[in-house]
Amino acid sequence: MTTAGALGDVLAPAGVLVAGDGANAARPGGGWVLWAAGAWAVFLAAHLVLNGRWWFWLLPSLLPPPVFAALPALLLVLSCATGDLTAAVVAGAALLTGARQSGLVPGALVRGKRRPPPDGAVRIVSWNTQHWCQSTDPEPFYAFLRGLDADVYLLQEYHHDEFDGTYRLIDDERRLRATFPGHRAVIARGLITLSRLPVAATVETAARRTLRVDLEMPGDGRILATFNVHIPVQLRLVSPLRADFYRAVRTRAADRAREYRGLLGDVAGCPHPALIAGDFNTTAAIGDARRIARLGADAVALSGRLCPTSWQARPGLRWWRLDWVLTTPGARVHSYRFRDPGGLSDHSVQEVSVSLAEPDRPATAGLRIRHHDEGTRHALPLPGKDRPEGQ
Numbered sequence: 001m002t003t004a005g006a007l008g009d010v011l012a013p014a015g016v017l018v019a020g021d022g023a024n025a026a027r028p029g030g031g032w033v034l035w036a037a038g039a040w041a042v043f044l045a046a047h048l049v050l051n052g053r054w055w056f057w058l059l060p061s062l063l064p065p066p067v068f069a070a071l072p073a074l075l076l077v078l079s080c081a082t083g084d085l086t087a088a089v090v091a092g093a094a095l096l097t098g099a100r101q102s103g104l105v106p107g108a109l110v111r112g113k114r115r116p117p118p119d120g121a122v123r124i125v126s127w128n129t130q131h132w133c134q135s136t137d138p139e140p141f142y143a144f145l146r147g148l149d150a151d152v153y154l155l156q157e158y159h160h161d162e163f164d165g166t167y168r169l170i171d172d173e174r175r176l177r178a179t180f181p182g183h184r185a186v187i188a189r190g191l192i193t194l195s196r197l198p199v200a201a202t203v204e205t206a207a208r209r210t211l212r213v214d215l216e217m218p219g220d221g222r223i224l225a226t227f228n229v230h231i232p233v234q235l236r237l238v239s240p241l242r243a244d245f246y247r248a249v250r251t252r253a254a255d256r257a258r259e260y261r262g263l264l265g266d267v268a269g270c271p272h273p274a275l276i277a278g279d280f281n282t283t284a285a286i287g288d289a290r291r292i293a294r295l296g297a298d299a300v301a302l303s304g305r306l307c308p309t310s311w312q313a314r315p316g317l318r319w320w321r322l323d324w325v326l327t328t329p330g331a332r333v334h335s336y337r338f339r340d341p342g343g344l345s346d347h348s349v350q351e352v353s354v355s356l357a358e359p360d361r362p363a364t365a366g367l368r369i370r371h372h373d374e375g376t377r378h379a380l381p382l383p384g385k386d387r388p389e390g391q
Contacts, residue, residue: 034087037075041094044068047101052287055253056246058234064319065103065285066307072098103284103321105308107301117334120219121355122151122197126277126325128230130345132170134160141344142179148339148349152215153194154228156279158187165236165248186213191228203270206262214272222356224331225270229278231259231288256281260291267295273330273356279347280324296326299352302336310338310348318348325352332357 043060050057072095079087125148133141145153159167169190176185176192183194186202191211198216200223205212211228232255236248267274276295282288292298300308300321312318327333332355339349 033078033082033084037087037090041090044094044098055250058249058253061286065283068098069102069104101285104306105301108304108306117353118355121334121353124152124352124354125150126154126350128156128279128347131157131161136344144342144344146179151196154277155192156230158192159190193228205266207259207266209259210263217356223272225272225274227276231280232256233281274328275331276326279322281322283320296328299325299333299336312346323350325350330357
């Protein structure tokens with residue numbers, strides 16, 4: 001039986017009680033709590049059935065994930081306070097059924113004693129820069145980047161937003177190289193990978209908003225494949241009363257699906273241990289989280305946060321986690337933390353320490369590997385009109 005079907009079985013008797021049990025309706029607070037719990041359960045059932053299967057459901061799935069735990073938990077408390085057993089059953093079922101949508105990570109509370117990273121581990125940061133200091137002073141921006149002191153930087157949004165659904169590629173290489181003289185830079189598709197480690201190769205990807213760079217790890221020179229990812233956002237910032245708003249959601253749902261299909265194939269075909277990180281524009285409450293789970297192991301439990309978040313719609317409203325770090329077998333994450341961006345971006349910085357756990361597998365034939373060629377002039381721009389707002 002599906003989870004939606006189970007909720008339906010709970011709701012059916014609840015409806016009978018609402019219609020026919022006068023005592024329940026008369027109990028102070030009992031009636032509206034039951035109706036609220038039933039309405040949430042109906043929404044949750046629709047969410048579980050339609051999420052990731054119907055493009056329009058990208059909009060309801062933008063709810064802050066903690067709501068999927070906080071709201072039924074509140075209704076459960078209220079139903080107990082009013083003595084409404086039926087409402088308590090409905091709210092409890094909704095709480096248990098929707099727990100995976102909440103983004104809560106109970107394992108973060110029992111992750112065990114933290115151990116220092118082993119020799120050979122490297123520090124990697126991933127950050128959506130929010131249009132590369134377009135709205136901020138470059139001096140503190142570059143000082144902040146430098147202060148992160150990472151071995152590898154996976155940076156998104158190396159471009160400026162035109163605020164009409166398009167973006168403009170930029171050329172800040174001279175300053176970038178002056179700030180990071182010990183790093184190699186690979187730039188493409190509005191993405192930058194900066195690395196102190198030797199760059200073995202860049203590899204063409206089917207995902208058009210991903211930059212794969214293979215790096216030689218310290219010590220034995222084994223390869224860690226890094227996937228710098230930026231999945232398109234769901235919306236254009238236009239009025240929801242316009243047809244263009246919904247056409248954009250539908251187009252971008254298809255675009256996101258293509259990106260995830262390409263990325264899944266790219267990661268599956270990678271012969272090296274891989275780290276996949278970036279701005280996925282996806283929360284635990286969005287159907288694409290199922291695709292993320294197929295990419296690799298989520299390292300977020302190491303952050304120690306029960307409710308990890310990385311993006312804020314407004315200052316003080318950091319309720320969504322859109323940024324992820326994933327690894328495939330052979331790559332081991334030893335620590336994970338979110339760092340405050342200091343007002344320079346609406347995304348937190350993800351910082352992890354990574355090492356290789358086992359010998360690399362031999363490379364397979366047929367990989368489309370090319371020598372890395374640095375520079376903005378080699379960037380692969382996205383079609384301007386298809387570039388999501390705020391990407």
